[in-house]
Every structure is written in C-alpha cells, then in structure tokens.
Amino acid sequence: MTAKMTTPIAPERAPDWRALRKDFPILSLQVRGRPLIYLDNAATTQKPRAVLDALRDFYEQRNANVHRGVHELSNRATAAYEGARETAARFVNARQTGEIVFTRGATESINLVANTWGARRLQAGDVILLTEMEHHSNIVPWQLLAARTGARLAFLPVTGPEGLLDLSRLDEWLTSEVKLLAFTHVSNTLGTVNPASQLCSMARRKGIVTLVDAAQSTGHRPLDVQEIGCDFLAASGHKMCGPTGIGFLYGRMERLAEMPPWHGGGDMIESVDYHTSTWKQPPHKFEAGTPNIAGAAALAAALEYLDRLGRPAIAAHDAALAAHALEKMSGLGGLRILGPASGRAGVVSFLMDGIHAHDVVTMADHAGVALRGGHHCNQPLMKKLGIESTARASFYFYNTFEEVDRLVEVLREIRRYFSR
Ligand code: 7TS
Secondary structure, three states: OOOOOOOOOOHHHOOOOOHHHHHOHHHHOEEOOEEOEEOEOOOOOOOOHHHHHHHHHHHHHHOOOOOOOOOHHHHHHHHHHHHHHHHHHHHHOOOOHHHEEEEOOHHHHHHHHHHHHHHHHOOOOOEEEEEOOOOHHHOHHHHHHHHHHOOEEEEEOEEOOOOEEOOOOHHHHOOOOEEEEEEEOEOOOOOOEOOHHHHHHHHHHOOOEEEEEOOOOOOOOOOOHHHHOOOEEEEEHHHHOOOOOOEEEEEOHHHHHHOOOOOOOOOOEEEEOOOOEEEOOOOHHHOOOOOOHHHHHHHHHHHHHHHHHOHHHHHHHHHHHHHHHHHHHHOOOOEEEOOOOOOOOOEEEEEEOOEOHHHHHHHHHHOOEEOEEEOOOOHHHHHHHOOOOEEEEEOOOOOOHHHHHHHHHHHHHHHHHHOO
C-alpha cells in the first residue's frame, strides 16, 4: 500500500453513501421526535452492524483469554486478537505487525510514549515541541513528563484566522534541544490538516523523534506511517467506527525496542521471580493484563469496513460536506467559522454573534441535530484565539448534504429566536 493523500476520487467510484446509512442502526433513531442528525463525529463515530456483529460473534463463538490456553477457544481468541493486530498494521502500512501496540485509545497511546520513551530519553534542558492546536491529550502527558524530567515544552505557533501552523520558521524551532516533535494530524477544533510527512521529515533530518496524534485522521483519510515517516502514531478505534476502549499506538520497531515497559503484570513478562522479571519483546511488553480482546476483534471489523468503502472516497466526502457547510453557513451572516477556508477536514467550529455556543448546541439538540459545544479539550488554543468555546459540527461518510442543509436551517431558526 502506498499513500495517496490527495488522490481525487472519481464520482462513479464513490460508494452510495446514503444507502450505507442502513448499516448503522442508530442512524434511524428519532431524537426528541425528530430524525437524528448526528454531527458529533469528532467526539465519537457511530458503529456499523459489521462491528456490532463482530462484538457479539466474539462473545458467542470465541470468548476466552489470549496467549495462555491450549484449548480451542483460547486459540480462537488469540487468533482474533493477533489477527486484529495484523489488520491494524496493514491499515497504517506498518513495516511489521509487532509495531502495533493495542491501547485504550489515542490518549493512552500518547501516555505510553511519554512514560516509556520519554521517561528514558528526556532530561533537564531537553525540549518537547508541540503545536498551539493540540488536544489536551497531547499536552498534559508531556507536562507531567516535563515535571518529572526537567524537560520543557515549546509550541509551534498557529497563525492567522485560517488556523494553520506557521511553518515559515520551522527550521529555527527545530533546535538541538528539541528531542521530540508531537503534533496533531488533524485539528479537532480548526479542521486544519497538518502536513505530517513534511513535519516528520524535517524533524528526522535533525534526529528529532516524532509522534503524530492521528485521533482525527486515521479513519478519515489514507494514512501510511512509512510515507509519513513518523516514529509514533496514536489512534482511537471509536473515532473510526470501532468500539470505545480500544485503539493503538504505532511505534517504529527500533523505538519500541529501546523503551522500558510501562504497566507491569501478566502477559508482558518472559519470566518472573520474587525480585526481578524479564520482559517479552514488543508489542507484548506493553500490553500487561487481559487486553480488550473483543474490542480488538471489532476494531478489525471496523477497519475492514472502512477499507471496503475506501479512505480516499471517505476523505473526499468529508471534505465535500465541510465545503458545503462553509458555503451555506457563510450565507447566514453574523457567524464566524474557525479554521482554513479550504483543504480542511470534516470539522467546522463556529461562533454566532451574541449567542453562547451552549445555547446553539442546546437549541440544535431540540431540533434533533447533535453538535458539540465547549472548548473541545483545546483550552490553550481557545485562550490564544481569545474565545471560550465554539459550537462544532463534525462529519463522517454517513452524513448527507441534506443534513448539512438542515443544520443551516436550524442555525437560521436559532438566529431568528435570539433576535426577537
Ligand atoms: N487527540 C485528538 C486530536 C482528539 O480530537 C482527541 C479526542 C484525542 C486525542 C483523544 O482521543 P481519545 O479517544 O483517547 O479520547 N477528541 C474529542 C473531541 O474532539 N470531542 O470529544 C473528544
């Protein structure tokens, strides 16, 4: 598999998005007496029947613990779990299956790197370079690590109303003190898509280790860790049609091999005596205790589902919905949209003059439209932008242009209500 980050999708090859909505039982719900319009996909996505079936199938046909039984069910559970690892490795084009460590999600993946690679490699005077648009998950673990090691944090600036990273002086930011560059691939507030390959290749040339927070991108666009050239990549299953409580960390094998374990317990050891223990090789060294076996099996079903649709097609549909929303919403007036004017992901944060984001979201909910309001775990970015919160619509492939039109109609009604 090679990266096709900008491959245009021929319309005749795009899936029938409307038809596949029937794969998602929850999308036919009525909420507050209205058909549900679910536009909170950056928080979590809905699950197709293939994923729900995989969970049930696991518990009905394979449930046992992994890596320990010789009995048939344990073999089936191990095959499901390790098969899921192979699927995840293929999904991001890892060089080897062992470069995938199952975690609870992007947050745990980042904490794992901070507590293992970071704790071993960083010391006082070192710099952890982040960006001003990071989610709290890619800030707080580094603050905790900085407090332990004496390293300090620095932030690549976000510029202008477009909310893009200022890369004009990137070279100056990548000083010899910088040991790690950790950045989000797609901003969950701005919808900005950062140039991951460019950032990683510049960092790599200077011997700086890189971590990509791909929580908002993994299931939304083609993604190839070899093409990006990152050392680590963090992904959440629930943001790409998988269940909650399962995600993964991709780690370049040479990095994983130099990392000490984080959690200790069963399954991660080679041998234990009362005072010392030895560890398994990665990835098992980082997976102490009984893992989320059913979650991994269902995540694999989600990844296979997404690849049947095709990630270039998903990315094109996300982008088309966002462009449609931008166009229609800009006709409303008195509404400020954050982030880039074009080339953005399917995330649209906005402010309505004189109306609090929570009022927007509450009133939209009464019309059956699920938005999110708040700081979206981006408090430092909000402070920088001089705002407290935004309302946010975030799209996925099962959303339709009619749903976007309905959103805009609801926003118009909200405006009318508040101007009475
Ligand atoms: N990184 C980014 C960029 C995110 O958007 C999120 C979650 C995370 C990390 C954390 O992912 P988790 O699965 O480990 O929790 N973002 C959001 C959001 O925008 N609304 O709710 C959660």
